[in-house]
Amino acid sequence: MADDITAPEENEKSLKGHEPSDFEAAEETLEPTLLEEWSHLYVEDKVLRFRSLDNDEAEDLLLALPAREQALLFQEFSRAERRLWIRFLAPDDATDLIQELPEEMRAEVLNLVDETGRREITALLAYKEDEAGGLMSPRFPRVRPDMLVAEAIRYVRQQSQVVEAVHYIYVLDSAQHLLGVVALRNLFVSPGDKKVSEIMETELVTVPAEMDQEAVSRLFTQHRWSALPVVDETGRMKGVVTVDDILDVSQEEATEDIQKLGGTEALDAPYPDVPLREMIRKRAGWLMILFVGEMFTATAMSAFEDEIARAVVLALFIPLIISSGGNSGSQATTLIIRAIALGELKLADWWRVFLREVVTGTALGLILASIGMARILLWPNRSDIYTEHYLLVAFTVASSLIGVVLFGSIIGSMLPFLLRKLKLDPASASAPMVATLVDVTGLVIYFSCARIWLHGTLL
Amino acid sequence: MADDITAPEENEKSLKGHEPSDFEAAEETLEPTLLEEWSHLYVEDKVLRFRSLDNDEAEDLLLALPAREQALLFQEFSRAERRLWIRFLAPDDATDLIQELPEEMRAEVLNLVDETGRREITALLAYKEDEAGGLMSPRFPRVRPDMLVAEAIRYVRQQSQVVEAVHYIYVLDSAQHLLGVVALRNLFVSPGDKKVSEIMETELVTVPAEMDQEAVSRLFTQHRWSALPVVDETGRMKGVVTVDDILDVSQEEATEDIQKLGGTEALDAPYPDVPLREMIRKRAGWLMILFVGEMFTATAMSAFEDEIARAVVLALFIPLIISSGGNSGSQATTLIIRAIALGELKLADWWRVFLREVVTGTALGLILASIGMARILLWPNRSDIYTEHYLLVAFTVASSLIGVVLFGSIIGSMLPFLLRKLKLDPASASAPMVATLVDVTGLVIYFSCARIWLHGTLL
Numbered sequence: 078m079a080d081d082i083t084a085p086e087e088n089e090k091s092l093k094g095h096e097p098s099d100f101e102a103a104e105e106t107l108e109p110t111l112l113e114e115w116s117h118l119y120v121e122d123k124v125l126r127f128r129s130l131d132n133d134e135a136e137d138l139l140l141a142l143p144a145r146e147q148a149l150l151f152q153e154f155s156r157a158e159r160r161l162w163i164r165f166l167a168p169d170d171a172t173d174l175i176q177e178l179p180e181e182m183r184a185e186v187l188n189l190v191d192e193t194g195r196r197e198i199t200a201l202l203a204y205k206e207d208e209a210g211g212l213m214s215p216r217f218p219r220v221r222p223d224m225l226v227a228e229a230i231r232y233v234r235q236q237s238q239v240v241e242a243v244h245y246i247y248v249l250d251s252a253q254h255l256l257g258v259v260a261l262r263n264l265f266v267s268p269g270d271k272k273v274s275e276i277m278e279t280e281l282v283t284v285p286a287e288m289d290q291e292a293v294s295r296l297f298t299q300h301r302w303s304a305l306p307v308v309d310e311t312g313r314m315k316g317v318v319t320v321d322d323i324l325d326v327s328q329e330e331a332t333e334d335i336q337k338l339g340g341t342e343a344l345d346a347p348y349p350d351v352p353l354r355e356m357i358r359k360r361a362g363w364l365m366i367l368f369v370g371e372m373f374t375a376t377a378m379s380a381f382e383d384e385i386a387r388a389v390v391l392a393l394f395i396p397l398i399i400s401s402g403g404n405s406g407s408q409a410t411t412l413i414i415r416a417i418a419l420g421e422l423k424l425a426d427w428w429r430v431f432l433r434e435v436v437t438g439t440a441l442g443l444i445l446a447s448i449g450m451a452r453i454l455l456w457p458n459r460s461d462i463y464t465e466h467y468l469l470v471a472f473t474v475a476s477s478l479i480g481v482v483l484f485g486s487i488i489g490s491m492l493p494f495l496l497r498k499l500k501l502d503p504a505s506a507s508a509p510m511v512a513t514l515v516d517v518t519g520l521v522i523y524f525s526c527a528r529i530w531l532h533g534t535l536l
Numbered sequence: 537m538a539d540d541i542t543a544p545e546e547n548e549k550s551l552k553g554h555e556p557s558d559f560e561a562a563e564e565t566l567e568p569t570l571l572e573e574w575s576h577l578y579v580e581d582k583v584l585r586f587r588s589l590d591n592d593e594a595e596d597l598l599l600a601l602p603a604r605e606q607a608l609l610f611q612e613f614s615r616a617e618r619r620l621w622i623r624f625l626a627p628d629d630a631t632d633l634i635q636e637l638p639e640e641m642r643a644e645v646l647n648l649v650d651e652t653g654r655r656e657i658t659a660l661l662a663y664k665e666d667e668a669g670g671l672m673s674p675r676f677p678r679v680r681p682d683m684l685v686a687e688a689i690r691y692v693r694q695q696s697q698v699v700e701a702v703h704y705i706y707v708l709d710s711a712q713h714l715l716g717v718v719a720l721r722n723l724f725v726s727p728g729d730k731k732v733s734e735i736m737e738t739e740l741v742t743v744p745a746e747m748d749q750e751a752v753s754r755l756f757t758q759h760r761w762s763a764l765p766v767v768d769e770t771g772r773m774k775g776v777v778t779v780d781d782i783l784d785v786s787q788e789e790a791t792e793d794i795q796k797l798g799g800t801e802a803l804d805a806p807y808p809d810v811p812l813r814e815m816i817r818k819r820a821g822w823l824m825i826l827f828v829g830e831m832f833t834a835t836a837m838s839a840f841e842d843e844i845a846r847a848v849v850l851a852l853f854i855p856l857i858i859s860s861g862g863n864s865g866s867q868a869t870t871l872i873i874r875a876i877a878l879g880e881l882k883l884a885d886w887w888r889v890f891l892r893e894v895v896t897g898t899a900l901g902l903i904l905a906s907i908g909m910a911r912i913l914l915w916p917n918r919s920d921i922y923t924e925h926y927l928l929v930a931f932t933v934a935s936s937l938i939g940v941v942l943f944g945s946i947i948g949s950m951l952p953f954l955l956r957k958l959k960l961d962p963a964s965a966s967a968p969m970v971a972t973l974v975d976v977t978g979l980v981i982y983f984s985c986a987r988i989w990l991h992g993t994l995l
Binding site for chain 2: 112113116140141233234237240244261262265266297298299300301302303319320321323324325327328331332334335336338339340341344347348349353356357360361363364365367368369371372374375378379382385386389390392393394395396397399400401403404405407408410411412413414415416419420421422426429430433436437440441444445448449452462482508509512513516520
């Protein structure tokens with residue numbers, strides 16, 4: 078009977094992401110699809126659909142939703158529903174939810190939790206959302222160092238319903254100081270009459286409760302643990318951060334960096350959920366700043382108005398020159414920002430990077446310069462378009478390209494370090510910002526080259 | 537005695553990431569620092585430093601290193617060292633390592649593994665690295681459906697030393713078909729004389745072995761599990777993917793997207809580790825393509841050479857206009873690419889996004905247009921710089937800005953959808969690529985506006 082379920086035709090379904098809910102019912106349950114279309118629903122529909130689910134389905138869905146979405150539901154819920162669901166959530170999830178609620182609702186929802194939970198949540202609320210303390214769960218399996226292995230296994234079994242991470246068992250003294258860690262699998266295979274203190278690992282990596290979530294995330298990628306203990310400044314264990322919390326963090330941080338790189342403020346919500354007004358506000362800010370910065374190009378250009386009037390051919394290459402600088406700057410800045418975010422580069426590396434980018438920028442400049450030269454020199458009606466001094470024009474364009482691409486690579490790679498040095502977010506050095514900086518300088522480089530090469534002929 | 541270790545002054549150290557290796561030795565162990573400076577070492581130094589570690593330290597370090605770095609060490613190792621360390625690694629990690637080795641070394645290293653391991657690794661090598669099958673571990677805790685809970689606990693205890701994920705226990709029939717899952721904590725709290733089949737969860741989300749790692753990663757972020765079973769097309773369980781594997785995947789994918797967005801080929805290695813030659817090659821490719829694309833600006837400009845010659849004032853605003861289009865396009869494209877990568881937007885959403893971007897683009901265009909107007913109209917010596925027709929010039933600039941910013945937002949947001957439709961990677965729609973597309977069109981828009989507004993006066 079049980080084997081029926083794995084017959085090939087049945088499993089076609091399971092491959093699509095779900096298995097029949099029991100051996101009789103062939104109908105698939107709703108959550109995965111509902112979860113997938115969730116972000117496309119109106120709030121009222123979300124509440125209706127949530128209420129239409131049976132208890133199990135509703136539990137699964139609620140757990141799968143991000144805190145922001147849970148909070149949205151809570152604002153529409155009746156008091157009874159709020160009471161039911163806030164008690165269902167683990168304290169760290171409940172804390173995240175409460176932090177997403179409007180200020181005036183928080184105390185009310187907190188009061189719906191039983192006393193233990195309320196104490197745990199209140200403690201968690203003291204931490205900032207983006208710190209280790211704000212990520213951790215206060216419910217972890219703990220044992221005493223003088224317990225025997227057999228006792229410890231029994232004790233962990235009793236705790237296993239309420240705790241979050243069971244890969245590691247934490248050994249604490251009576252004042253909750255962290256003494257050691259035992260992996261569950263080691264506990265299982267150790268002789269029952271050994272003491273926990275004899276088998277525990279005492280070389281620990283711990284996370285201070287105030288550590289920034291980005292740093293915690295780097296610790297996890299570097300060391301590949303599935304959970305890390307969080308301790309206060311006196312070494313008391315406060316909770317445990319698990320790798321699944323970090324997955325969210327790492328995606329959030331990457332999203333923020335990507336959005337900043339693209340020259341927007343971080344959206345804080347999925348694209349389709351951001352109200353149009355806010356979308357415009359978040360994009361207008363940087364766009365206006367960049368626009369004002371870019372106005373200096375008009376100022377720079379007006380300084381060279383005479384040159385343009387005398388040699389209109391110079392105007393032809395303006396977009397080509399400045400965009401090449403912007404593109405090489407954009408490459409350098411994204412590579413460096415990501416390397417800094419992943420901890421591959423530190424502030425002290427700036428000089429090594431500088432030297433590398435000088436070489437890279439020069440090489441890239443030479444490549445583009447030769448393409449540019451070829452384009453001008455091999456064009457069929459070159460002297461019609463580029464005047465009879467087309468060779469000099471070609472030299473002007475080529476030398477400007479080398480200068481601009483080199484300059485773009487240097488600015489693009491150094492700006493993230495400079496921002497880091499000033500304790501600002503390196504990711505604020507967006508590609509458009511680098512492009513803007515390079516545009517103004519690019520024009521100066523271009524017209525300076527023109528003055529040198531074309532002096533006495535076109536100029 | 538055990539309590540000493542948590543005395544405040546001792547714990548200062550632990551907060552820095554590490555605890556004394558035992559109660560006597562106050563010296564900190566080497567790995568965290570060595571791990572941190574790893575990427576800055578020369579290969580020869582890596583081997584020397586690795587060999588200088590004691591066995592425990594070497595184990596920890598090797599496990600923490602990415603497969604690429606492990607493979608680097610292996611190429612320098614003696615046969616005895618290779619044999620020792622390849623047998624130490626879990627089959628999925630050994631597989632990753634072998635895939636990073638040069639072709640000619642692979643068979644040799646594989647032959648150093650014992651027979652069971654070799655069979656497992658060979659099976660894993662059949663999957664692509666970026667598929668669920670390439671990520672999974674073939675060692676997971678399994679029980680039979682007709683086992684009693686008490687038996688199952690004993691059985692899992694026996695397996696716990698060799699398996700990877702112990703959060704979930706998988707229930708398989710004799711042909712390895714996946715029937716259900718029991719969370720370890722549920723196994724613990726269930727009465728010992730119940731059958732496993734009575735307490736197992738049969739509503740399963742399974743992952744086909746061929747599923748792309750990006751899709752697997754999305755499943756994990758959506759559903760917040762710590763492990764998912766991987767099955768073949770007949771429903772046989774092949775392995776388990778755990779969330780810590782996914783953390784690496786999610787960071788890799790984000791890094792790739794960020795690098796592509798910046799207009800580079802994905803680097804495949806940390807910035808400081810990429811040889812200069814390869815760095816130049818990976819950046820030159822796109823830079824050349826963009827440069828050739830940007831050459832059309834010169835062509836477009838030459839079509840308007842007469843206009844520029846007659847009204848040099850028009851040249852002043854060229855960088856401002858085209859960069860505004862590029863910036864708004866860069867914003868739109870990064871937002872959409874990230875939303876697609878996170879599964880927030882699907883191909884079918886393109887029309888909704890289009891409408892949104894038309895509104896957003898128009899609003900942003902109006903904002904920049906008013907700043908541009910203000911700049912020209914309020915400038916002290918406006919008629920010197922912008923000619924006596926400065927009002928008409930202002931209208932030209934303002935209307936071009938609206939057109940260019942709107943066009944940039946539309947191109948930037950639609951290009952990722954178009955690439956997706958063509959089964960290409962949406963992230964290839966880099967910010968520089970959008971900027972290049974918008975530059976050429978921006979010039980056409982600008983000079984068309986000029987012809988309309990300035991006809992009969994300056995033109």
